[in-house]
Amino acid sequence: MSGITRRRALGAAAGAAAGLAAAGAAHxxxxxxxxxxxxxxxxxxxxxxxxxxxxxGRRIEGGPTxxxxxxxGHGGGHHGGHDAGYTVRIDGEELHVxxxxxxxxxxxxxxxxxxxxxxxxxxxxxxxxxxxxLVPLALG
Amino acid sequence: MTVRKNxxxxxxxxxxxxVNALLALKRNGQYxxxxxxxxxxxxxxxxxxxxxxxxxxxFLPWHRRFLIQFEQALQSVDRSxxxxxxxxxxxxxxxxxxxxxxxxGGTGRARDGQxxxxxxAAASGGWTVNVRVDGRAFLRRSLGAGGRQLPTRAEVDxxxxxxxxxxxxxxxxxxxxxxxLEGWRGVNLHNRVHVWVGGQMAxxxxxxxxxxxxxxxxxxxxxADWQRRHPDSAYLPAAxxxxxxxxxxxxxxxxxxxxxxxxxxxPHYTYDTAA
Numbered sequence: 164m165s166g167i168t169r170r171r172a173l174g175a176a177a178g179a180a181a182g183l184a185a186a187g188a189a190h191x192x193x194x195x196x197x198x199x200x201x202x203x204x205x206x207x208x209x210x211x212x213x214x215x216x217x218x219x220g221r222r223i224e225g226g227p228t229x230x231x232x233x234x235x236g237h238g239g240g241h242h243g244g245h246d247a248g249y250t251v252r253i254d255g256e257e258l259h260v261x262x263x264x265x266x267x268x269x270x271x272x273x274x275x276x277x278x279x280x281x282x283x284x285x286x287x288x289x290x291x292x293x294x295x296x297l298v299p300l301a302l303g
Numbered sequence: 304m305t306v307r308k309n310x311x312x313x314x315x316x317x318x319x320x321x322v323n324a325l326l327a328l329k330r331n332g333q334y335x336x337x338x339x340x341x342x343x344x345x346x347x348x349x350x351x352x353x354x355x356x357x358x359x360x361x362f363l364p365w366h367r368r369f370l371i372q373f374e375q376a377l378q379s380v381d382r383s384x385x386x387x388x389x390x391x392x393x394x395x396x397x398x399x400x401x402x403x404x405x406x407x408g409g410t411g412r413a414r415d416g417q418x419x420x421x422x423x424a425a426a427s428g429g430w431t432v433n434v435r436v437d438g439r440a441f442l443r444r445s446l447g448a449g450g451r452q453l454p455t456r457a458e459v460d461x462x463x464x465x466x467x468x469x470x471x472x473x474x475x476x477x478x479x480x481x482x483x484l485e486g487w488r489g490v491n492l493h494n495r496v497h498v499w500v501g502g503q504m505a506x507x508x509x510x511x512x513x514x515x516x517x518x519x520x521x522x523x524x525x526x527a528d529w530q531r532r533h534p535d536s537a538y539l540p541a542a543x544x545x546x547x548x549x550x551x552x553x554x555x556x557x558x559x560x561x562x563x564x565x566x567x568x569x570p571h572y573t574y575d576t577a578a
Contacts, residue, residue, distance in 0.1 A: 259436075259507070263358075263487065264350040264476035271436050271507040274345060275486070275497040291505070293415055296438040 210248055214282045221292075223285040225251040251285050256297040258288055272297075305374065305572035307524070310387035310401055310517055311394055312575065318406050321387065322422045324380040325513050326429045333376050338434040338510045340556060341369070345507045350474040353546050355555050360469040360539060361548035362485050363526045364565035366519050368557060371571050373516060385572065388520035391496050392456040397446045407514055409446070416443035416502055423513060432503065432511050442512060443502030451499050458490040463529050468539045473547045480529055480536075484522065493522050527568055538562050 213226035228250045251258045251270070259271040260281060267277035272288040288297075313321070328334040344356035344365075356365045370386060377384045394401055402409045408421015418441070423430040425441035432440045447453075465480040475487035486494030496518050497504050503511040510516070530536075542549045551561050 259346055261346070261349060264472065264474050271342075271346060273505060274507045274509070275494040275505060277487075292437055297436065298438055 211281055214285075216282075218286050219289050221254050221289050223251070223253055223282070223289060225249065225281040225285060249281060251281050251288075253285060253288060253292070253297050256299075258285065258297055260284060305378075305385045306575055307385050307520055307572050308387050308575040310389050310406075311399070313387055313406075315405065317383075317387075320381050320384050321377075322406065324377040324384045326422060327380040328376055329430060335434050337369070337373055337376075338508050341510045342434065342436075342507045344555075350472075350476065351546075354474060355548055358475040358482075358485070358487060359547055360473055360481055361554055361562055362481060363523070364538070364548075364560075364562040365554055367523050367526070367565045367568065368554065368560055370516065370519055370523060374572070386516050386520045388524050388574075389514065389517035390521055391453045391499075391518070392459055395453040401514070401517070402446065407517075408442075409444075411442075411444045411502060415439075415441075416445055418442045418444055418502075432508075434508050434511065435503075436506055436508055444504070444512065445501030447499055448501050451495075453499050454490065454492045454495060459492060459525065461490060462492060463525065463532055466533050466536050468536055470539070473540060473544060479539075484525060484529075492525075493518075523568070524574055527574070530566070538566060 210227045211225075213224075215224045216222075226249070228248050249260060249262070251260050261269050263269065263277055265277075267279060268281050268284045269275070269277050270284050270288055272291050273284065276287075278284040278287055308317075325334070341356070348354040348357040348359065350358055355361050356369075374384075374386045377386070389401060397410055401407055402421075404420040406421065408418050408423055411418050418424050419426070421427075423442050425431075430442055432442060462480065462483045465483060467479040469481040470477045470479040475482065475485075478488065483489040484492050486492050497509055500512065500514060500518075503509060504515060504518075538550050540547060540549050542551070548554050548562060550563050553559060553561055
């Protein structure tokens with residue numbers, strides 16, 4: 164598994180997020196409004212804007228993935244997952260997310276119940292986690 | 304001969320043997336390899352890319368093969384054990400014997416969702432959640448939380464009435480039987496049951512809860528029921544479809560089995576009912 168690699172890659176972002184969270188920074192939600200998330204045929208087109216807020220005491224962040232390449236394709240980074248083109252983090256740890264054809268979103272935490280936006284997905288994950296830390300897939 | 308039975312009809316001895324076989328696979332490490340495989344597919348199956356285990360026509364034959372492999376593992380421990388199925392249209396409350404302490408145990412406690420009774424409760428010591436996406440190593444459930452309802456028989460029948468197996472674009476946006484059974488469109492059958500159970504069952508590592516197998520055994524039975532209702536309807540697509548497993552293409556991770564090989568369950572197992 165590539166959890167260590169992924170941790171290293173996310174290290175800088177995680178550190179920054181942890182610092183901000185520790186400082187108790189109550190971030191106002193930052194949401195850039197993008198084009199409608201789906202076209203007339205239900206196909207996902209535009210990537211949603213970024214967000215950054217503290218929800219139920221935890222920092223959730225999301226935004227388009229700009230580091231294209233290292234985590235694309237099957238068996239690459241993201242412990243075998245795919246490249247969603249969009250990254251969501253909870254307290255700096257990446258939440259594996261996926262976009263459905265109709266523009267809705269699911270995560271590895273709520274995999275069978277789509278949400279309308281990545282932010283709603285991140286909030287649902289925080290609720291489900293009940294304070295538990297998100298971790299890279301742990302084996303044995 | 305392997306006969307898959309309704310879980311509600313199992314004898315006390317059959318329940319005990321099934322539970323003991325699960326615990327044995329957990330102890331020897333085999334169980335967790337199934338969780339890992341499922342999660343790898345659920346994270347890599349995408350609507351616009353390669354898709355094999357989920358959100359695609361091969362959702363049904365892939366899980367049929369996956370369950371056969373799991374059932375064979377159980378039988379390597381105890382030859383008498385077969386996978387029971389959970390008809391959630393009939394046994395649709397937390398009072399079902401399915402959730403009793405002599406079988407799967409009940410729902411989780413309010414504070415942290417932890418299952419506190421039955422053979423898979425953390426306190427039993429035999430069911431540590433190792434393949435996980437968060438820090439919690441105990442089995443969790445929140446059966447019917449938020450007033451959620453399991454699908455009804457009428458909703459199941461409405462999906463069984465759909466005569467087309469699957470349709471372009473062969474993913475979560477598709478019309479047809481497969482996607483309505485899977486639940487990305489319409490009344491929502493399979494997906495909704497995962498959500499109703501809650502806990503690990505609502506996540507990518509859903510096989511951590513043994514009810515995963517009983518749920519999918521019933522989904523598998525509904526596929527067989529559908530075939531009987533629509534004998535002239537075939538698996539689709541037949542050939543030449545990018546990113547999708549056609550009828551005679553092999554499926555990962557086995558690479559030696561095709562949907563065509565999985566259309567008839569009878570060489571592998573039968574059901575306790577004719578209908």
